[in-house]
Amino acid sequence: MTYAITQTCCADATCVAVCPVNCIHPTPEERDFGSTEMLHIDPKTCIDCGACADACPVDAIFPVESLSAAQREYGPLNAAYYEGREAGSVTSGPNFHAWGEPVFERVLPSGFAPVRVAVVGTGPAGMYAVEDLLLHTGAEVTLIDRLPVAGGLIRYGVAPDHPSTKKVQDVFARFHAHPRVRMHLGLDVGKDVTHRELAAHHDAVVYAVGAGADRRLSVPGEDLPGSLSARTF
Incomplete structure (x- = not known):
């Protein structure tokens, strides 16, 4: 039994990092x-370990045999991505694909005082930056958003009938x-606090x-009652 990635894929590559046989592509290095609209699992290489499904933050990965009728097309779509491509190399060992040389890009001198970093915006872009800072440095982070609730586009821009996509917010909420981390909501940078004060x-x-x-469309009727932008809706 092989797994397949479906349309709700957020392409954050968490599944790539946990796959022991390197069967999910394209990777961030490619x-x-x-x-691509989503990542793809190679059915010929997949060993049915389920690590990718467990790691997926938006529940976009399922066994091909358990796909619903509406999702059944994703099995062949995943396989089609690999048609005409060379199969990845497989070697022995606990991880079946070769790893590159370790890179230590974030080494700070011993005794270096923790840096203080302000991140303005609590949407996916801001939270990926926060995640990287917390996991790879000793930075102290000030998280700021002008809205009263954190989440950015995931909370305010994804429709309620897409719960699997909105679930990625659970990953950031931790x-x-x-x-x-210190978080200040309802704080408008440029109004409540200046850019100069923040940098200081x-x-x-x-x-x-x-x-x-x-974004204005500049078309007739744009300002009539009932005409709403997607963000306002």
């Missing part, structure tokens, strides 16, 4: 990453209460504010 109290500021306003 040219196609970010240009960092909200991290001991090295932090070693670095990451702006991940996303779309702060609707």
Whole structure:
């Protein structure tokens, strides 16, 4: 039994990191990453361990045999991605694919004081930055959002009838209460606090504010009652 990735894939590559046989592509190191609509599992290489399904933050991975009628097409779609491609190399060992040389890009001198970083925006972009800072550095993070509830696009831009996509917010929420995180909601940078004040109290500021306003279409009837932008809706 092999697994297949479905349309709700968020392409954060968590599944790639846990796959012991390197059967999920494109990986972040490959040219196609970010240009495909979703990641794909190679049915010829998959060993049915289920690690990818357990790690998926949006529940987008299922055994092919258990796909619903609406999802059944994703089995052949995953397989089609690998048609004409060379199979990955498999060697012996607890992990069946070769790993590259270790890279230590975030080494700080011993005794180096923790840096203070402000992250403006609690959507996916901001929270991926926070995750990286907390897991790979000793940074103290100040998380800021002008809205009263954290989440950004995941909370305010994804429709309620897409619960599997919205579930990725659960992955980010665990960092909200991290001991090295202070979170300020309802704080508008540029209005309640200036950019200069923010920079004066932090070693670095990451702006991940996303779309702060609707895009105007400049078409007749755009301002009539009942005509709403997707973000407002």
